[in-house]
Amino acid sequence: MKKRDVSATKDESVIGHVDNKLDVSAIKDGSVIDHIDSKSTLKVATILNIQDEERVVLVGMNLESKCLGKKGIIKIGGKIIDQKEVNKIALIAPNATVNIIKDYNVVKKFKVAVPETIEGIVKCFNPNCVSNHHNLEPKLHVLNKNPIRLQCHYCERVMDSNDFVLT
Amino acid sequence: MARFKQRDIISIRHFNKEELLYILDLSKHMEGYNHTDILKGKMLASLFFEPSTRTRLSFESAMNRLGGTVIGFAEPGASSTAKGESLSDSVKIIDGYCDIIVLRHYLEGSARLAADVAGVPVINAGDGANQHPTQTFLDLYTIRKTKGTLEGITVGFLGDLKYGRTVHSLAYALSHFSTEMYFISPSGLRMPKDCLEELRQRKVTCHETESLLGISKKLDVIYCTRIQKERFADPVEFEKVRGVYRLSKAQLEEMGTKDDLKILHPLPRVDEMDESLDGTDFAVYFHQARNGIPVRKALLASVLGAIE
Numbered sequence: 438m439k440k441r442d443v444s445a446t447k448d449e450s451v452i453g454h455v456d457n458k459l460d461v462s463a464i465k466d467g468s469v470i471d472h473i474d475s476k477s478t479l480k481v482a483t484i485l486n487i488q489d490e491e492r493v494v495l496v497g498m499n500l501e502s503k504c505l506g507k508k509g510i511i512k513i514g515g516k517i518i519d520q521k522e523v524n525k526i527a528l529i530a531p532n533a534t535v536n537i538i539k540d541y542n543v544v545k546k547f548k549v550a551v552p553e554t555i556e557g558i559v560k561c562f563n564p565n566c567v568s569n570h571h572n573l574e575p576k577l578h579v580l581n582k583n584p585i586r587l588q589c590h591y592c593e594r595v596m597d598s599n600d601f602v603l604t
Numbered sequence: 605m606a607r608f609k610q611r612d613i614i615s616i617r618h619f620n621k622e623e624l625l626y627i628l629d630l631s632k633h634m635e636g637y638n639h640t641d642i643l644k645g646k647m648l649a650s651l652f653f654e655p656s657t658r659t660r661l662s663f664e665s666a667m668n669r670l671g672g673t674v675i676g677f678a679e680p681g682a683s684s685t686a687k688g689e690s691l692s693d694s695v696k697i698i699d700g701y702c703d704i705i706v707l708r709h710y711l712e713g714s715a716r717l718a719a720d721v722a723g724v725p726v727i728n729a730g731d732g733a734n735q736h737p738t739q740t741f742l743d744l745y746t747i748r749k750t751k752g753t754l755e756g757i758t759v760g761f762l763g764d765l766k767y768g769r770t771v772h773s774l775a776y777a778l779s780h781f782s783t784e785m786y787f788i789s790p791s792g793l794r795m796p797k798d799c800l801e802e803l804r805q806r807k808v809t810c811h812e813t814e815s816l817l818g819i820s821k822k823l824d825v826i827y828c829t830r831i832q833k834e835r836f837a838d839p840v841e842f843e844k845v846r847g848v849y850r851l852s853k854a855q856l857e858e859m860g861t862k863d864d865l866k867i868l869h870p871l872p873r874v875d876e877m878d879e880s881l882d883g884t885d886f887a888v889y890f891h892q893a894r895n896g897i898p899v900r901k902a903l904l905a906s907v908l909g910a911i912e
């Protein structure tokens with residue numbers, strides 16, 4: 438992984454310039470979720486249960502990005518996030534990249550991937566589906582990843598991104 | 605080999621061609637009074653959260669005729685759901701009382717939920733507008749019995765194709781058998797787009813029309829369904845289509861049909877089939893209803909492992 442001049446970003450209390458763009462502060466060890474579609478940033482934060490974190494968490498929105506226009510970013514100090522956990526966000530932030538930071542350097546980088554089964558994030562759109570009654574956690578099977586097509590585990594209805602509802 | 609022992613019967617989509625044929629062959633074997641004690645000592649819990657006379661009674665009759673016993677209820681008022689118990693709690697408890705559960709429920713996906721929480725196998729006897737797989741097995745059985753084959757026939761589906769779950773499931777099941785399909789309905793009650801798309805992906809030749817005129821001579825089977833008045837915002841619209849989709853002996857003679865055309869209907873009918881048809885060789889709908897017994901015997905026996 439590439440080495441960076443960390444002097445500009447080392448101080449956690451300032452906003453530093455990284456790769457010539459405005460970025461939020463540096464962390465020593467932890468995880469950075471980058472390239473989040475800006476509007477979905479807070480939703481991603483909610484899905485990752487960041488409000489329950491006791492560690493340092495930095496959330497940035499509307500940052501400049503070459504490929505996304507405006508992007509969001511979430512940095513979690515001291516926590517190595519695993520791929521499975523982060524795949525939960527793939528439906529709403531399909532372009533997100535996860536960077537694992539060790540001693541200010543990116544030591545691992547991966548893209549989020551849509552899992553085979555999605556539990557608890559999107560609701561079935563069918564009002565007559567048993568999952569929308571009886572306090573059930575919704576469960577959907579991924580039929581196709583791009584474009585996304587999901588099938589309800591219970592009522593078998595197939596839905597695309599226009600149909601399904603985030604919980 | 606088709607494996608059915610301890611398997612849940614939830615959706616017709618879960619069965620491949622070999623498995624469909626296995627159940628049809630076994631159903632034939634189950635015609636008449638035989639195998640009268642193969643389910644001795646087995647108990648069926650028949651849970652009907654929505655009333656249904658024919659499906660419920662034919663399951664209970666099938667179970668009894670194979671020597672098994674039945675417990676259950678025929679309407680939700682008689683269950684503890686009326687006291688606010690959740691479906692999964694009810695199923696978890698009843699699971700301990702029986703060897704197999706047959707469930708009819710108004711919510712879609714309820715049978716899947718029951719199968720996920722029950723240790724014993726669950727047979728879906730209708731979950732809302734979603735699936736009713738044993739009806740599809742008996743429709744297939746009736747077609748094969750009366751036509752001699754399922755391969756390469758031409759089937760017309762007539763009536764309410766939008767809300768008719770029996771149509772969606774049967775069309776899907778027939779897609780294993782290179783069937784050509786005509787979908788004949790008023791424009792507001794056409795086959796849902798995703799059903800048609802799925803059939804076309806499965807290489808089925810599908811045609812959509814608004815009347816039998818001009819195609820009646822091509823059909824080997826007509827699968828007729830009821831058009832419900834409630835589906836129409838405007839009662840005048842309903843009156844208009846009602847006549848067009850009402851089959852009678854005179855109308856079929858006038859349009860012309862194959863001599864060995866067979867007409868199926870999942871019943872109950874209201875007035876979509878004239879009584880003049882009842883005595884003809886075309887009409888197999890009463891026979892079809894009777895086929896519910898051997899088909900359900902076959903499913904119960906194979907799921908309970910009484911037949912290999």
Ligand SMILES: Nc1ncnc2c1ncn2[C@@H]1O[C@H](COP(=O)(O)OP(=O)(O)OP(=O)(O)O)[C@@H](O)[C@H]1O
Nearest residue numbers: 455460462463464469471512534536538541542543
């Ligand atoms: N020590 C750190 N503390 C906080 N954030 C960091 C740190 N190091 C890198 N980042 C952030 O992690 C992300 C990935 O860093 P990297 O150096 O790989 O940038 P990049 O080459 O632009 O990557 P990409 O091609 O994924 O956009 C960037 O948003 C960067 O600001």
Ligand SMILES: [Mg+2]
Nearest residue numbers: 456471502503
């Ligand atoms: Mg970058």
Ligand SMILES: [Zn+2]
Nearest residue numbers: 561566589592
């Ligand atoms: Zn559903």
